[in-house]
Amino acid sequence: MKQLLEFIPLILFFAVYKLVGIREAALTLIIATVIQLIVLKLKYGKIEKQQLIMGVAVVFFGTLTAYFNELEFLKWKVTVVYAVFALALLISQFGFKKPLIKQLLGKEIQLPHAVWEKLNLAWVGFFLLCMLVNIIISRYFSDDIWVDFKTFGILGMTLVATLLSGVYIYRYLPKTDE
Missing domain, CATH: 1.20.58 (Methane Monooxygenase Hydroxylase; Chain G, domain 1)
Known part of the structure; x- marks a missing residue:
């Protein structure tokens, strides 16, 4: 919901x-x-x-x-928000030595610290990729294509990133004997 x-x-x-x-x-x-x-x-x-x-x-x-x-302002919103998210993840990991991903998901999932760090960096890469793709599409394609990308493309990219994260962490989850 x-x-x-x-x-x-x-x-x-x-x-x-x-x-x-x-x-x-x-x-x-x-x-x-x-x-x-x-x-x-x-x-x-x-x-x-x-x-x-x-x-x-x-x-x-x-x-x-x-x-x-002018749609340009909303195009910049996407870029700025993803840059802020990537920066927050980087600062949490390298500045505070506490990956933000672990702080967000660590209550539900127990993983080794190195796994949290790799996952955190993977999401930094994801946000930077979304930011760059957004810049390219917003500059070189029509507004209609950008709106389609913003609505469906980023949603699809997020779904793929989430699934890949799940596949990555699955092997590190504690195994139960059921």
């Missing part, structure tokens, strides 16, 4: 962009994101840092997009 709720603003943005235009799509994205954050707070009692960062970025870059009627 929580994951589905997170995709509703993106789906609404996509539909309104295709049917009406960028200004209305940006306003829809902002309103849907604010409602989403309120629902998450009411239903789960808190808003995760990642969701809050995304929400603030959507409101900031979405407002600029709606005001100037």
Whole structure:
């Protein structure tokens, strides 16, 4: 339910962009994101840092997009958010010696520290890849192609990265005799 709720603003943005235009799509994205954050707070009692960062970025870059009627601001939001995520993972690992991935998932999964570090760096690579692909598509392809990529391409890339992470950590999970 929580994951589905997170995709509703993106789906609404996509539909309104295709049917009406960028200004209305940006306003829809902002309103849907604010409602989403309120629902998450009411239903789960808190808003995760990642969701809050995304929400603030959507409101900031979405407002600029709606005001100037220019998609370029939302294109930069994707780049900036992924750069922030990659930087946070790098700082957690090399600055604090505590991989952020472990802090996020370590309550549910027990893995050796070296595995957490590799997984953390893999997600840094993923965020940097998404950032670079976003820059390339936003610069060299049409706005319509970028919206399709943002809606479906990044979602697909995230699904693949999540599955690969699961395959990687599976061999390090404790084995049970059942």
